[in-house]
Amino acid sequence: MYAHAIRSTAAQDLPAADQGLAGALTGMYTQIGTALGIAFLVSLAERHPGGTAPGIALAMRWGAVALAVAVVLTLAALRDRRSVSRPGPSGA
DSSP states (O other): OHHHHHHHHHHTTSOHHHHHHHHHHHHHHHHHHHHHHHHHHHHHHHTOTTOHHHHHHHHHHHHHHHHHHHHHHHHHHHHHHHHHHSOOOOOO
16 A cells, blocks of 8 residues: 555656656665665664664664654655645735
8 A cells, every 4th residue: 555655646647658667666676675775774783883773773773764754854845745736825
């Protein structure tokens, strides 16, 4: 459901001929981002000089920060999109 919502939003304002490509690119970037993010966090946890448990705690903090940044950027993008799509006041 989540992936479908992302692809639908990404392709919403595109011509019909480009919607499949937009959905495929969105899916590809989601997969690549997930793989790289997990690899980074596991590497961070494993290489921590204090051991595995402190490393996992550090990786979790980094993951939480990345999630918070993603939420802020998403909300800002949605706010900008809503302000662009709203019709202005009609002067009658």
